[in-house]
Amino acid sequence: MTHIHSFLAIILMTLSACSQQTASKVQAETPTDLIYTIELVVPDLEIPWGMDFLPDGSILITEKSGELIHYRNNTKQTISGLPDIYVRGQGGLLDIRLHPNYNSNGWIYFSFASQEGPEEGGNTAIMRAKLNNNKLTDQELLYKAEPNTTKGQHFGSRIEFDNEGYLYFSIGDRGNRDVNPQDITRDCGKIYRLNDDGSIPSSNPFVGHSGAKQAIYSYGHRNPQGMVKHPETGEIYIHEHGPKGGDEINIIEKGKNYGWPVISYGLNYDGTPFTDITEKEGMEQPLFYWTPSIAPSGLSIVSSDKYPNWTGNLLVGSLKFSYLERLVIENNEVVKREKLFENTGRLRNVKQGSDGYIYIAVEGEGIYKIVPKQN
Template sequence: MQKIHTLIAIIFITFTACAQQTESEIIAVEPTNLSYTAELVVPDLSIPWGMAFLPDGSMLITEKSGELIHFKDGVKTHIEGVPEVYLRGQGGFLDIETHPDYENNGWIYMTYSSAEGEGDGGNTALARAKLEGTALIDFEVLYKAELNTKKGQHWGSRIEFDNEGYLYFSIGDRGNRDVNPQDITRDCGKIYRLHDDGSIPEDNPFVGTKNAKTAIYSYGHRNPQGMTKHPVTGAIWVNEHGPKGGDEINIIKKGKNFGWPVISYGINYSGTTFTEITEKEGMEQPLFYWVPSIAPSGMAIVSSKKYPNWEGDALVGSLKFSYLERLVIENEKVIKREKLFEDIGRVRNVVQAPDGFIYVAFEGKGIYKIVSK
């Protein structure tokens, strides 16, 4: 396998502020992690969006263009029966995840941009299916956001299961920031929670609220493209794109409003402001925010003994600056930051696999495994 020998402990020269922390509290990480390198495992991928691992150690990979790849023993097999993808802007074939009890039920979950439903254009859908040979079978759509739009931005979307077996997934605000995120009667700009069959849990926060989308679990989000379950607390963590500045990490809580676009640490791409406030009663503060934006996509919290110096740290991909960022966290505060694998490519996803290794998907490159030198 091809190895990329890169210096992975590059100290940030400039550190950004984070919620309830000052710049002086973010400390440079000493270059002590020189023992790791990135080993190319799956070559020749364009935009590998999602990764899911099967019990035999093989991997399912979504390509944004609409392909599903089964990678086993060094061979790529293109899977048939995938959903038709409405390919537009940031939309395409997005995340993929296996059921926690996959060995017994075989369910595979996926999010993608879909043209089905009311209106021109598309919106984000969640579906499940089973893999039989080289094809998906028993395909069924579990949730489809409304209404469709021809806008190409902010589809989300990541999928995660919690310790109780509830299914969470994200949908971005679809470029309609002034309407969707703060309105619980509308889809988009939300984190959703379902049972594994797509039904609505009775204790979802807006069940019984008139006209509410009862799949919603939290709202006021911009474009969450990273989601992971904390290995100790079991909480669902997300990262989401801000505008120009103000990317965030949030710990999802039932029924909470995460503020977009009423509060933000960012500004318009033009440099103008759209809000004068960064906090407001009844709205959650992020665990951490980036200024300037790094364009975060994909996130994992390390629990593997293969990386003893990283246990409990968050790994977040940067699309904008093409590196993997390590965030050292203590008591739900970021105390240190570190750049890893700079300039390999735009990081689309990062996953800690069942084998304990961390896999990172780089656009235009492929999927790499982080290993000891």
């Protein structure tokens, strides 16, 4: 009977997926008229997880291994003063983001795997600090997920600010699929929102709820490794890894439940189902999902006039298939997908720089800039 139930569950998932407008029915194409190419601007990086741009155009780059690099005038300078980094599996030194008012306050925010706490292992933490003479100073730990675990998967973690100056960050479910994501009294499998000083906004959705982690903004997430503010609407977009299939793009709303693992368009890695439903009342449907999985990492929405034919498009890195994906969205539906710069390598991050150019970080290679082809 077990085999019959599994077979029926797969059929039900397939039929339900076919009925959804968010399905990955739009196939990714390789463009024949691409007018852009890439040029390597920062060579010799291993796993460049995060990057952001200082006012002078130089770049702060995190290596997952625990090194913070300042790249300026074609030279790499290692920045000292980092906290202890717990490097295990997918954990290490992760994202980095300048405060929107960096010019006036000098704050730099970064996420990392930390061992702080009584338990063995580690979990995702958020810290802010200032950069002085190639050293981080004034370190302040803003949030540390608990409890620690020795599991090596699903740390998250991207960082973004919204138009009101709130700080958002993601923490994955830490491999505890059936416990963490749906429980608001526990960390992990969540998107969080803080004030920029680490305090809890009084308007957060679970403030006052008994036992709730009051920094939580949304829940029911698996492992979000892409997050960006929409340049026009101000909405926070994320994408997150599914298991075998079911990677998702979601627009984050206050207090909403995004379903993991109760609903999903994915399967276990061995091809068996872990849920027989893809929708449920009170749980959000994704804007889009990928099947098969592309293993997305890094997310940007193009607003630069350097790419006029890409305005408003989403750019997503693929770790699995080693390309940059461009998604065209109309009326909250993906109508076109393109595979760009195929076989470049495991694409870890994508970001629009302060100079208007798009930069992509590729594991084992470095950081490339997307530029117009020369005639």
